[in-house]
Amino acid sequence: MSLAPKQLIDFPRAVPDSAGIPQSVRDEMLIAPFNDADFSQSLIDQHGDKIAAIIVEPLQRIVPPAPGFLEMLREQCDKHGIVLIFDEVVTGFRFSYGGAQQFYGVTPDLCTLGKVIGGGLPAAAVVGRGDIMAHFDKSKVGEEGFLMQLGTLSGNPVAAVAGLKTLEILRRPGAYEKLMANGQAVMDSFSSHLTELGHAHEIVGHPTLFDVIFIGHKVENYRDVISADTAKNALFNKALRQHGIFKSPGKTYAGLALTEEDLRQTDKAIAAAAQEI
Numbered sequence: 167m168s169l170a171p172k173q174l175i176d177f178p179r180a181v182p183d184s185a186g187i188p189q190s191v192r193d194e195m196l197i198a199p200f201n202d203a204d205f206s207q208s209l210i211d212q213h214g215d216k217i218a219a220i221i222v223e224p225l226q227r228i229v230p231p232a233p234g235f236l237e238m239l240r241e242q243c244d245k246h247g248i249v250l251i252f253d254e255v256v257t258g259f260r261f262s263y264g265g266a267q268q269f270y271g272v273t274p275d276l277c278t279l280g281k282v283i284g285g286g287l288p289a290a291a292v293v294g295r296g297d298i299m300a301h302f303d304k305s306k307v308g309e310e311g312f313l314m315q316l317g318t319l320s321g322n323p324v325a326a327v328a329g330l331k332t333l334e335i336l337r338r339p340g341a342y343e344k345l346m347a348n349g350q351a352v353m354d355s356f357s358s359h360l361t362e363l364g365h366a367h368e369i370v371g372h373p374t375l376f377d378v379i380f381i382g383h384k385v386e387n388y389r390d391v392i393s394a395d396t397a398k399n400a401l402f403n404k405a406l407r408q409h410g411i412f413k414s415p416g417k418t419y420a421g422l423a424l425t426e427e428d429l430r431q432t433d434k435a436i437a438a439a440a441q442e443i
């Protein structure tokens with residue numbers, strides 16, 4: 167619900183992103199705009215006792231949290247006994263070895279991880295507070311509180327080995343510095359060539375995960391992102407492809423495998439694409 171809604175109805179109503187979602191699901195959810203602390207606060211004031219959990223990406227798609235936003239959620243969840251869940255499927259292990267939660271200094275009660283945790287193979291994890299995780303263990307919570315968790319790929323040894331190796335590589339000295347430097351180099355290329363040619367734009371995100379948005383003002387949430395000049399973005403991405411750089415339409419992720427030569431080629435392609443749009 168409301169992951170990437172095309173229809174922008176008033177908050178806090180949820181919009182289904184897919185067919186087949188029962189109305190009852192929508193009725194169980196409240197949606198708040200990311201980074202709007204006052205709006206979230208007013209929803210919590212109004213419904214605090216009935217809210218089971220707040221789920222948020224600590225950096226939402228590409229938009230970083232405004233100072234104090236995640237802290238406010240943490241504080242309110244503690245005050246009202248609400249479970250704070252960070253979806254770190256995308257952010258996990260990118261900004262620091264302890265995830266976005268370590269990077270921003272706000273610890274959720276539960277956290278979801280995917281992608282990098284399996285080193286690119288199918289693996290995902292739910293991690294969190296011991297008393298909540300105990301619900302996966304019948305011997306701790308009894309029949310009533312037990313939550314069954316199993317699946318074809320649960321404990322998949324091949325994905326586990328790939329994930330462990332990835333984590334070992336990330337722990338090597340200098341890994342995060344290199345990841346950041348690679349991302350920063352690409353960010354700088356976008357910024358300098360687009361600025362030089364007078365294209366109004368914002369580079370939104372973190373050096374390890376960001377995108378270029380063709381817009382004339384600061385981007386604070388999803389609605390800002392979709393109000394940007396997406397046709398220009400598509401043109402730009404196409405021009406980059408024609409110069410040998412495949413940039414995802416969603417966002418750019420920095421990788422450790424990039425070489426100086428890759429960065430030079432990327433810079434040249436960005437310079438050429440900026441000329442062509």
Ligand SMILES: Cc1ncc(COP(=O)(O)O)c(C=O)c1O
Pocket residue numbers: 223253255256280281290
């Ligand atoms: C923020 C976020 N959460 C969750 C998911 C879903 O993860 P999975 O494919 O492991 O179910 C995605 C998928 O891209 C995602 O971007």
